[in-house]
Amino acid sequence: MRKILNVLIAFIVLIVIWQSVIWVGGYEEALLPSPLSVASGIVEMVITGTIFEHIGISLYRFFMGYGSAVIVAIVLGLILGRSPKLWGIVDPIVQVLRPVAPVAWTPFIVLWFGIGNMPAIVIIFIAAFFPVLLATVSAVKKVDNTYLKLAENLEVKQPALMYKVILPAAFPGIASGLHLAVGTAWIFLVAGEMVGAQSGLGYLIIDARNALDLDLVLAGIFFIGVLGLSIDKLLGLFESWVGKQWGFNR
Amino acid sequence: MRKILNVLIAFIVLIVIWQSVIWVGGYEEALLPSPLSVASGIVEMVITGTIFEHIGISLYRFFMGYGSAVIVAIVLGLILGRSPKLWGIVDPIVQVLRPVAPVAWTPFIVLWFGIGNMPAIVIIFIAAFFPVLLATVSAVKKVDNTYLKLAENLEVKQPALMYKVILPAAFPGIASGLHLAVGTAWIFLVAGEMVGAQSGLGYLIIDARNALDLDLVLAGIFFIGVLGLSIDKLLGLFESWVGKQWGFNR
């Protein structure tokens, strides 16, 4: 209740600020569209249905890239987190590759993965992979020694040790990595689609911008923001569901 | 000692993998350059000095954008973290704006901030601003109630309360936000420079790619990775220095 009210107030505040910037700055409609024209842009996109196509493609790319990154990163992270020597060697490689913007790899992505949806998926994979990997490794390293001693005492062997003890014990840390990665990956999806793609939400924005339709740019930004937020909340729900299964939240 | 050895092994492993991909895949030099030609590309860039110009510009943009984002975000975060009602309203706005890729705002950035270095700086500002703001707000909210009660008991008033108690108590949380933001901001600097700019490391890569010099693309990626890593480590040193002043590390 209170929360819905807050959201409402927030949007009113935002729109008021926006409209007053237009009035005070005296910007032309073509340079800074009014809330009204953006709203009509949003409505139009919804009615014609173009937006859903783009959303669908973006979401498809997102889930493919993010999903595969999460699986690979968690599996690798569990292994690397348990072998400090191996990690000692992999760590420097990761450290140097991580700060490179995923889009910088585009020529090689095209070379190996071709064109179409793959470049965007690979870009998201790269964007999501490193945060999840690092979070998993550090979560596994931080698993309370008591649990490991307990498992040793009870003679719990691999692979049971991994999925009964280490994975759930590391889960909260992994989850925060997942959360982080979902944000970064979404941002990069859009950024990636702005560069190479011919469809998706990022393309929508670039296309609108090319046609000098800044109201549609803002409408696109609106959808990106709302969808990004929804994905984040969805992940939050998933986390708290797992958390509830595992009794983490109280 | 051990660490240097690890880094050495890591790089040898990386180069061996790379070279074997070339041999096994039979890729042409033009499509996947060999380590040797990339090394010579790096040496050439260093000797002619072109690389330093681009690095200089990228670093300038980075520190302007990141520095201002950090200052604004921490100050705002301290205030918002202490006023739950205000945050209740600002939070939804932040939540919707955060998932939007900073480059999507370009038309408006140009409208308000002009051309030249500013768009890149503003993009970094946006990329760094949200993680630091959110980290600061949550760190301030999590400040142990005991410290606040203690300050109340000792009749410590604002602004002393803020800089003597809340800021240092929230520091570890803020620091992890700074860390996160430095990575994101660096990645976005390069991504941003790849789209609009006419100089900097991102431009270097795009330029090399347009000239079909994939060895220079990889050389650029090398510099981006190493510099990103260095900035990260530098921040780590700064953090542990502050931490030492404040006795956080044991």
Place this chain on the structure above:
Amino acid sequence: MSALVQVKEMSKSFHDNEVLSEISLSIEKGEFVSILGESGCGKSTLLNVIGGFEAPTSGHVLMDQVPIEKPTRRAIMLFQHYGLLPWRTVKKNVEFALEPTISSATERTKRANEYIQLVGLEGSANQFPAELSGGMQQRVAIARALAIQPELILMDEPFAALDTFNRYYLQDELLRIQQQEQTTVALVTHDIDEAVYLSDRIIIMDRNPGRIKKTIAITLPRPRDRSHGDFHYFRKLIFDTFHFGRNELDSDYHI
């Protein structure tokens, strides 16, 4: 001597959940009073009300006849986990308490050193709390509280996290300092021995809702001997009080 603190028919509820019911007590100047009770009986809440951290739902809480409305430097709370600022050294932690009132830095340092010496920590003045053992941390907290020269010190299970040996030692220290400074102390504990060893008076509390069950004046001379027969008289007295209460509440206590 007149009463420093007076609590009159004070009740405290959190959202319709009555935690304290009709508490009346008074604490004399210079007295050492312990509040003893099981977990959840409202000991901390009572201390918080006296300290001004929580407002009573009904009734009055007075200090020197004046209602207590908010925390002040006259009554200093010692928190359970010591409440030291981890980013300040021992000396700076003590000085922190003096910064609002003493503007001269040299004056502050002088006073801080005095009290650090009183608790025997002059060797650790420049160390950070994390570098100290639990017992030493508690001594810093005591030095900080005393440096303000408050009229009343409120202690919430100050020694609960220490091992038996450290606990005994710090109890002796506390008594020595309290007698030297003539500070009034109200201490919350669930350790019967501790209450008997330290207090002039023990207030025994009951649960659901929290109320005063019994007040026992400990008439033993000081220093007290933990293995003396008279000590065990009071020990047994309190023990029996609780044993009786135990059966009464048994069913919901173990859940």
Place this chain on the structure above:
Amino acid sequence: MSALVQVKEMSKSFHDNEVLSEISLSIEKGEFVSILGESGCGKSTLLNVIGGFEAPTSGHVLMDQVPIEKPTRRAIMLFQHYGLLPWRTVKKNVEFALEPTISSATERTKRANEYIQLVGLEGSANQFPAELSGGMQQRVAIARALAIQPELILMDEPFAALDTFNRYYLQDELLRIQQQEQTTVALVTHDIDEAVYLSDRIIIMDRNPGRIKKTIAITLPRPRDRSHGDFHYFRKLIFDTFHFGRNELDSDYHI
């Protein structure tokens, strides 16, 4: 009865820092032995060596005449913070201990329920550890250890985090269960009363390096009365042992 555990002239060092020096002791089948000593005297280390978690630097540690080389299900350690898996319910926590040996799920559930009942937690079987009080969590840990039917249970300050009242209650429970199951118990504590109340024999340790100072057999009949005179005889005996040791070590103890 023959000795279940034998420690022979065992020393343990961490990086040239001798923590335990020439420890010799034996624990009989069915015996309840307490190890009592100040913080840092090496109690936990001794327990870890007996449990097979740490290898001795020199000397021998035998169980049924066979050297202990790694932790096994024959000797179960109860950890200080209970070592419950927070992502499993009470029942699943107990079953966790049975999974490596009992492959039938119904069999496991049956055995788990049995031991949950033994510690009186049948009402909380489907709750998560975080939903339980400290005392209840410790009871789950005990149930889990017992469900394996080990020959030896090692307990490291099992009740240190509980308040006095809960502590008393759980001590009684532990004694009841131990007598029923005839398990051998080695318990580490720094609480003199606890050691006297529970043990057949108390091993008092000294610090720097950790060594055995004295062994006291508690000859009192059970159930023991904490306020009885004989109880205080042993209490005072131990108290004096430490008081003597205290002055000897005074200078470095307080730093």
Place this chain on the structure above:
Amino acid sequence: AADSTIKVGYLPITHAAPLYIANENQEQFMQDGDIELIRFGTWIDLMDALNSGRIDGASVLFPLAMKAHEKGIDIKATALGHEDGNAVIAGPNIEQVEDLKGETVAIPHTLSTHNLLLDEMLENAGMNYSDVNVVEMPPAEMPAALSEGRIESYIVAEPFGAIGVTLDVGHVLYQSNDLWPGCLCCAMVFRQSFLEDRPELAKQFMEGYAHAGEHAEYDLDAHMNYLNVDEEALALSLEWISYENLNINREDYEYMRERVLQLGLMEEPPTYDEFVDTSLLEETQR
């Protein structure tokens, strides 16, 4: 000082050559001010700067400038950038237009003459616009994209056609004058407010611009100061292009306006009189 500086935006292409020459020789014409050339990476970045008034004028794609005018940005086209010089470059697998069916073709912008040329070419071959997959791409990326196989053909401003040919990643399928003689490609546009507030400066600039047109084909060094291109590609590209007549022909404009409407790229493109103002250019020619 800022008021006496003309900020002009451009993309590093051969088509903006009159600007380079004018800039190199500015002391000859600009008595009252300076020219500041500002380079952009993409057309849309340039348009953002022009629309928001961060630059006074620009050498820009003609249809894109029309669209901005339609959107209410008050700008005027004062001259052409060049004549001809837009080649259709195709990869080695493409022998004729029909081979492009189902393939990807790159253009710099939907609102570009190149897009219109593509349509013209497909129509001539009896194909539909939808028979190919059209993508937008910054000009500089096109040769690389062609060599990576991301596209099969591109139509773009020079020197990127010539670069593609000299790098041997593609060959010329058509030249623009084969498809559409007299097509308008790039325009020199100014913000109306600039033309009104600083007419003297505008006049001096246009004098230099017109004069530059006469040299642009021969002064290779001037090009090389602004373009990242080797001499071979530049020479080839200058063979395809002409800067002699920079006047905006009314008939050519009307034809383009029609095509733009046909393709549904704009709803109300400005008329010649609304958008084109060659008075300054004509003044210098007198």
